[in-house]
Amino acid sequence: MAARRKKIKIAVTGLNAIDSPGPGIPVIRALRASGDFDVRIIGLSYETLEPGIYMHDLVDKTYQIPFPSSGKASLLTRLKYINSIEKIDLIIPNFDAELFNFITLANTLRKEMGIRVFVPTLDQFEERHKSNLPAFGKKHKIKVPFSKMIFSTAEIPSLRKDFTYPLVVKGKYYDASIAYTPEQVASHFNKISAKWGLPVIIQQFVYGQEVNVTAIGDGKGNTMGAVPMRKQYITDKGKAWSGISINDRKLMDMTKKLIRSTKWKGGMELEIIKTANDEYYLLEINPRFPAWVYLAVGCGQNHPEMLVKMAMGEKVVPFKKYDIGKMFVRYSYDLIVELKEFEKISTLGEL
Amino acid sequence: MRLKKNLALSDSGFVFDPSTGDSFSTNPIGLEIVKMLQTGKDADEIKAQVVKTYLIDEVGFEKDYYDFVNTLTKLKLSDGSPEKKD
Amino acid sequence: MKKLQYERPVIQRLNVGVMNKFGNKTEYSPVKHIEGNTVKSLIEKFGSPLFVISERIIRETFKDANRAFKTRYPRVQFAWSYKTNYLNAICNVFHQEGSWAEVVSGFEYHKALKNGVPGTKIIFNGPDKSEADLKLAIEKNSLIHIDHLDELYLIKELAVEMKKRPRVAIRINMDTGVYPMWDRFGFNYENGQAWDAINKIMLNDKMDLVGLHSHIGTFMLAPSAYGVAAKKLSDLALEIKKKYKKNIQYIDMGGGFASKNTLKGSYLQGIDSTPSFDQFAEAITTSILNAGFVENELPLLILETGRALIDEAGYLLGTVISNKRLSDGRRATIMDFGVNILFTSFWYDHKISPAQEFSRYTEDAVIYGPLCMNIDVIRENVTLPPMKRDDHVIVHTVGAYNMTQWMQFIALRPAVVMIDTQEKVHLIRSRETLASIEGNEIIPRYLEKFKL
Known part of the structure; x- marks a missing residue:
């Protein structure tokens, strides 16, 4: 069977397999586990200490790329250079903050370099922004916690009119912190706005159990795969340390309904709170695979492989089943790295 | 000034200080100067060498040189001893 | 032996977390020409700093905007916003393209008249007339946009006195879901002030209410807010028709509209x-077309777009005065232009490109202007290749507001040139001289002489 596998070159971002991990390494593991593809993996890194750069059994070659904030033009220039060496078939971006650039460059990449991406449309990407979540919930008839955008700390005192403490302070792209007092809101506001810009989102804190879904849509409204998971233990950064796949009809129905109604294209993660009275509140839609996507592979659904097939225009059938009660336990591992390697990525931007 | 003796330099402009674990990046002319400092050359020798190799006069180079040397000190790359002639 | 090109020696710590973009390769490329003219030759001829306007970009941008609206709506009229850039050469490029004039002061009104704009094609906005x-x-039968009640009463009196029927519109402010809401100009929609006006x-019948006007904010990044505003103005126009049987001629x-500059604090590039x-x-246009107007009563759509039409056509060329090292080790580069002539650096992270070749090494730097003032900062943090005294830079996207808000502070204001579509350079405002500043000064006789 191995000899039959199709050769394909895939570039992947999010190699930061650290304490608050990016999804790159799990996505690569899933691709390496594919029975249909023989993959060469090109890592795309932003920083020199992303562990994936040094994981040579998973990543064949890594190139540094410019931060999303430096704009599309410099990303494109860099990708042209990389592609001139590598002839990439597909890029799988794994960071929220870089998606805007990859979505808007999708046509150019395909036309000028023959590189495919399988990402949400700009409309899908924009409408699920945390700042748009109330409108999104209304449009797709899904419950979302009440939220409001603020632009300055001067607006904090009046939050009492609309919210009860505690509440959640969120950045446009990343970061969320719970605040129990207006002073804490102000402190989170300053930290988050310095990093991710304005506005900052204030969301009502909803009590309940957090459940997550990793899913993939074909862009026509079909759910090609979905696996729900409950976090069993979370780190102090709020990331899952361990989780377990669960059987939850309501959650699956909600996922399918959402993908049908948005015609979601690509990987996604839903973050949902299930309250004591069995109500489901959508907290967030992440427009890419989660860092725990390998659990789906363990449960019998290889979502990254499915994404590759759809991106390459192959015929696919949706996953229907997954193993319930499969767990993941995340662990850390100290790679030994030669200084020469760090030197190379630092000075040449390639390794 | 004198540089720490054990600094590891590579042609790519990568500088590693094994005593602190810090690493640095410098441009070709910076690397050349660091190498000269390491072999114990003093300011005048270095200036003469640079003026000979590059399209720059001594006055133009002098302020850049002292700025660079100050930066090296600031980055704790000097061994703390004063230059012979200073 | 042939000597090598010199570059200032630089060394920096490889910081984890704030790494340079990809190794040492810089993301910048030098911009050595503007519209076929070298930066060097422009500065040699006209001095540094120097504002350079590309006529080609103005005309192309205007045509793009005009096409976007005219392909969607039958009746569209642009009016050039004088305050954005009222150098006469620039105004006239817009007038040649068919723009009317939009002015906000007597000074601007006279400028438009002098440029040859017919009074009937001047829109007079603003609280101070x-x-x-x-x-x-x-x-002159201009379109007067009323900002407040005092003005409304004054126009009413003048109408009687002059036995004329002024053509007026009222400016309306409203909640379009954007922050901050601009409620200081005009009459509020939600609380009934607009209807009151x-x-x-209408009841007094001394003026002709020809239009409705709104201006919801500045540097708007949300097109939907304009949709809301257009809907509210359309509804108002339709209700006026219902109540007074009066067709509102224009909205x-x-x-x-935002330009392609990057606002400070924003994550993505503008x-x-x-x-x-x-x-x-x-x-x-969707809002207006769907509001319910009878087809032949669709109002004229007027747009007073300024910034988005001119910002990208403007460049500021400048020269490095000096480099220094700050007490915390950061590199500081002092330019010969400061916030006095680049006012917009208070709210944008302007893109700055070197104007000569450089190697792939970069340094993080603060860019300061030449003023003896602490607030004179052009960029708080920018990654640029090492530059030396007399090197040139180009600041991009500076066409809007700088040439109207610039200050004559400490130094004289620089020249402005326009490069025409044939790449020919025209001086459109000469560098100020001592005489241009002192011309209006008067020294009392007894202060004319002193002994030191």
Whole structure:
């Protein structure tokens, strides 16, 4: 069977397999586990200490790329250079903050370099922004916690009119912190706005159990795969340390309904709170695979492989089943790295 | 000034200080100067060498040189001893 | 032996977390020419700093905006916002393209008249119109946009006195879901002020209410807010028709479209995230077309777009005065232009490119202007290759507001040139001289002499 596998070159971002991990390494593991593809993996890194750069059994070659904030033009220039060496078939971006650039460059990449991406449309990407979540919930008839955008700390005192403490302070792209007092809101506001810009989102804190879904849509409204998971233990950064796949009809129905109604294209993660009275509140839609996507592979659904097939225009059938009660336990591992390697990525931007 | 003796330099402009674990990046002319400092050359020798190799006069180079040397000190790359002639 | 090109020696710590973009390769490329002219030759001829305007970019940008609206809506009129850039050469490029004039002061009104704009094609906005200004505007039959009640009463009196029927519109502010809400100009929609003003005009019958105007904010990144504003103005126009059997001739959506600059604090580059004219046009025209107007009574759509039409056509060329090292080790580069002439650096992270070749090494730096003032900062943090004294730089996207808000502070203001579509350079404002500043000064006789 191995000899039959199709050769394909895939570039992947999010190699930061650290304490608050990016999804790159799990996505690569899933691709390496594919029975249909023989993959060469090109890592795309932003920083020199992303562990994936040094994981040579998973990543064949890594190139540094410019931060999303430096704009599309410099990303494109860099990708042209990389592609001139590598002839990439597909890029799988794994960071929220870089998606805007990859979505808007999708046509150019395909036309000028023959590189495919399988990402949400700009409309899908924009409408699920945390700042748009109330409108999104209304449009797709899904419950979302009440939220409001603020632009300055001067607006904090009046939050009492609309919210009860505690509440959640969120950045446009990343970061969320719970605040129990207006002073804490102000402190989170300053930290988050310095990093991710304005506005900052204030969301009502909803009590309940957090459940997550990793899913993939074909862009026509079909759910090609979905696996729900409950976090069993979370780190102090709020990331899952361990989780377990669960059987939850309501959650699956909600996922399918959402993908049908948005015609979601690509990987996604839903973050949902299930309250004591069995109500489901959508907290967030992440427009890419989660860092725990390998659990789906363990449960019998290889979502990254499915994404590759759809991106390459192959015929696919949706996953229907997954193993319930499969767990993941995340662990850390100290790679030994030669200084020469760090030197190379630092000075040449390639390794 | 004198540089720490054990600094590891590579042609790519990568500088590693094994005593602190810090690493640095410098441009070709910076690397050349660091190498000269390491072999114990003093300011005048270095200036003469640079003026000979590059399209720059001594006055133009002098302020850049002292700025660079100050930066090296600031980055704790000097061994703390004063230059012979200073 | 042939000598090598010199570059200042630099060394920096490889910081984890704030790494350079990809190794040592810089993301910048030098910009050595503007519209076929070298930066060097421009500065040699006209001095440094120097504002350079590309006529080609103005005309192309205007055509793009015009196309976006005209392909979606039958009746569209642009009016050049004088305050954005009122150098006469620039105004006239817009007038040649068919723009009317939009002015906000007597000074600007006279400028437009002098440029040859017919009074009937001048829109007079703003809270400060003197009695003399209003008389002139009524005389010339201009479109007067009323900002407050005091003005409304004054125009009413003048109408009687002059036995004329002034053509007026009222400016309306409203909640469009954007922050901050601009409620200091005009009459509020939600609380009934707008209707109050409309009733006063209609019942008194001394003025001709020809239009409705709104201007919801500045540097707007949300086209949808314009959709909301256009809907509210359209509804108002339709209700006026119902109540007074009066057709409102035009809806003026004001300006405020964002340019491709990057606002401080924003994560994405402006050039990537700014909505296109098509997106603004789609939001506005859809609202008006769906509001319920009878087809032959569709109002004229007026746009007072300023910034988005001129910002990218403007460049500022400058020269490095000096490099220094700050106490915390950061590199500081002092340029010969500061916030005095680049006012917009208070709210944008302007893109700055070196104007000569450089190697792939970069340094993080603060860019300061030449003023003896602590606030004179052009960029708080920028990654640029090492530059030396007399090297040149180009600041991009500076066409809007700088040449009107610049200050004559400490130094004289620089020259402005326009490069025409044939790549020929025209001086459109010469560098100021001592005489241009002192011309209006008067020294009392007894202060003319002193002994030191």
